[in-house]
Amino acid sequence: MRLLVLGGTAWLGSYVVREALGRGHEVVALARGESGVAPTGATFVRGDRSTAEGYADLSGDFDAVVDVTRLPLHMRTALKELRSRVTHWVFVSTCSVYADHDVPGADESAPLLPALEGDDWTAEQYGEGKVACEQLLLEAVGPDRAFIARSGLIAGPDDISDRTGYWPLRFAHPSTEDGGVLVLDAPDLQVQVIDGRDLAGWLVAAAEGRVTGTFNAMGRPLPFADYIATVRETVGHTGPVVLVDQDWLTEHGVQPWAGDRSLPLWLPLPEYAGFSSRSVDAALAQGLTTRPLADTVRDGLEWELRQGPGRRRKAGLTPTEEAELVRQRRADA
Structure with missing residues (x-):
């Protein structure tokens, strides 16, 4: 194939x-190149997707495009400039498009x-924006040329969230002298992640x-307690777990979820209750496979350690x- 990736310089792209x-x-x-350039071996074209001029340096046709945008403006502009030159459109949406998360x-x-x-x-307006992107895509190219993947939480190395x-x-x-870690006690809470490499x-x-x-x-739902048990076993944690409920x-x-x-x-x-326990039967039937959670945990930890354990984070408690x-x-x- 001749594949166009709209993005391609950070994480999933x-x-x-x-x-x-x-x-x-x-x-x-x-891409604009603010996150760097594309991996070695790819042709990198610098362009601002907000304008038609951003696509001016692209030449030729493409068998497929992979688009990860969250901005309707980017989707609208890309479709206008590229739909006659692209055979198949792959769009990464999100499960945040759903109106309800309790089932x-x-x-x-x-x-x-x-x-x-x-x-x-x-x-x-992240979810609403992705809904708009989905609708713009289907209206422009039709369902016979579009693949929409509503991703769940992406895990593994390079998780910049x-x-x-x-x-x-x-x-x-x-963070404690005896190795104790604060953990949520919520028997009904599920975790549903997908390794970014599997999704790609x-x-x-x-x-x-x-x-x-x-x-x-995303992967199949997993009880939060089982997720924590896998993480502890993978990293070799033997200290106590200090349980608290959500109240x-x-x-x-x-x-x-995230933030300070x-x-x-x-x-x-x-x-x-339904946010991380959605049906993935259709994706699995279509060939989606996921690696063992332990592999994702181990590789994610290696990446975290390279970034520096004491850095300021976008999510989590400080030590x-x-x-x-x-x-x-x-x-x-």
Whole structure:
């Protein structure tokens, strides 16, 4: 194939480029270059996707494009400039497009959020923006030329969101003297992640096979307690686990999911009981495969250690915050 990757310089996009190159394809990556350039072997074209001029340096036709944008403006401009030159369109959407997250096992037919209107976008409108991108794509090229992967939480090395790397790093480097780690006690909480390398491989395979349709793209749901057990075993943690429930976390100012003073992978129950427990039957039937969680944890930890364990994170508790919370929890007992 001659494959165009819109992005291709950071995290998932770079994985897609490497995967396609490894399969022998010619790869062109278009991006502004703010995250660097595309991996060696790809042709890097610098361009701003917000304008038609951003595509001016692209030449020729493409068998497929892989697009990871969250901005309707980028999707609209790309479709206008490229749809006559691209045979097949692969778009990475998100499970945040769904209107409700309280029903475990929901599939791709679940109701969506309203599409974002216009081009003014904020991070709080992430799901609405992706809905708009999906709709623009299907309207422009039709369902016979489009593959939409609604990704769940992407895990493994290069997780610049700092969410999935938190737990391997915390268990490998506990913040307390006795190795105790603060862990949520929530028997009904599920975890549903996908290694970025597995997702990239499936996206390239979909481009090769001109697969069409819309799919939830993540691993099978796993109880949070089992996820934590796998992380502990993989990194060799033998210290105590200090359990707290979600009400205790809320009372002590801990936020769910991401941001400052947060506990990654926790989303409030029952309103988010379905967020990380969606049906992936369609994707698995279409060939999606996922590596063992232990491999993702181990490689993610190696990447975290290369970044520096003490760096400021986008998600999670700082060692000082966690140590104080462990002290408070033990004082409550």
